[in-house]
Amino acid sequence: MNKSRGYFITGTDTGVGKTAVSLGLMQALQARGNSVVAMKPVAAGCVPTPGGLRNDDALRLQQQASIDLDYARINPCAFAPAIAPHIAAEQAGVRIDINDITNKYSELSCVSDCVIVEGAGGWLVPLNADETLADLALQLDLEVIMVVGIRLGCLNHALLTVAAIAAAGCTLAGWVANQLPPALEGAQENINYLKSRISAPLLGALPVMPVVSAGAVADSLSLSALANS
Numbered sequence: 125m126n127k128s129r130g131y132f133i134t135g136t137d138t139g140v141g142k143t144a145v146s147l148g149l150m151q152a153l154q155a156r157g158n159s160v161v162a163m164k165p166v167a168a169g170c171v172p173t174p175g176g177l178r179n180d181d182a183l184r185l186q187q188q189a190s191i192d193l194d195y196a197r198i199n200p201c202a203f204a205p206a207i208a209p210h211i212a213a214e215q216a217g218v219r220i221d222i223n224d225i226t227n228k229y230s231e232l233s234c235v236s237d238c239v240i241v242e243g244a245g246g247w248l249v250p251l252n253a254d255e256t257l258a259d260l261a262l263q264l265d266l267e268v269i270m271v272v273g274i275r276l277g278c279l280n281h282a283l284l285t286v287a288a289i290a291a292a293g294c295t296l297a298g299w300v301a302n303q304l305p306p307a308l309e310g311a312q313e314n315i316n317y318l319k320s321r322i323s324a325p326l327l328g329a330l331p332v333m334p335v336v337s338a339g340a341v342a343d344s345l346s347l348s349a350l351a352n353s
């Protein structure tokens with residue numbers, strides 16, 4: 125993997141496994157000898173601590189990183205309420221600034237082989253009055269990995285997301301089928317249909333797991349399908 129490579133992890137919705145896949149991907153890349161760090165640039169749903177606001181996803185990404193990083197480098201935009209980020213920002217009296225996030229990303233890309241950037245919610249989540257996460261992914265110049273939460277409605281959500289990624293001018297590097305509990309009847313048929321409709325490679329189909337761990341996710345991912353791997 126080249127210096128400064130990374131991926132933007134999006135999903136068909138909130139709660140579909142973006143963090144689980146981000147952690148597994150980090151572990152799989154680390155197992156190949158890469159120094160891997162991650163960002164959760166925008167997190168709404170943080171708890172106050174003596175050190176400032178903390179988000180569970182960002183803390184887990186921080187823990188999985190190959191090098192020690194200050195929390196603010198991983199999660200520069202942290203908001204307490206678990207609501208749409210641009211509304212949380214408005215309530216906090218700030219504007220989420222894509223350029224600011226891009227600078228933070230560039231700093232991380234200089235100290236690692238790979239930066240995994242986890243989005244928030246789905247692909248078109250607004251960041252401010254004018255921009256969405258799609259604008260951020262485009263500006264970061266990152267290829268996208270889409271996590272599809274295999275549940276009812278996922279075919280529509282997945283195909284809409286694929287179309288929106290292309291419309292934004294971004295490249296879909298691959299996608300992951302993540303089977304969420306309760307298991308969907310006909311899950312494999314849904315995955316087969318998406319395989320036939322999405323030209324980007326399926327990087328892995330994760331089963332419903334009793335315990336979700338980075339190691340188990342990494343074992344289910346096939347990085348060889350990634351063009352940049």
Ligand SMILES: Nc1ncnc2c1ncn2[C@@H]1O[C@H](COP(=O)(O)OP(=O)(O)OP(=O)(O)O)[C@@H](O)[C@H]1O
Nearest residue numbers: 138139140141142143144245303330331332333336
């Ligand atoms: N394959 C799986 N089997 C069982 N549980 C899973 C699986 N994948 C994810 N989960 C569980 O589903 C929940 C949501 O997963 P995760 O936090 O990774 O989603 P997310 O897309 O990152 O959510 P958010 O939008 O809040 O960032 C977590 O409790 C996670 O442990």
Ligand SMILES: [Mg+2]
Nearest residue numbers: 142143181242
């Ligand atoms: Mg998450």
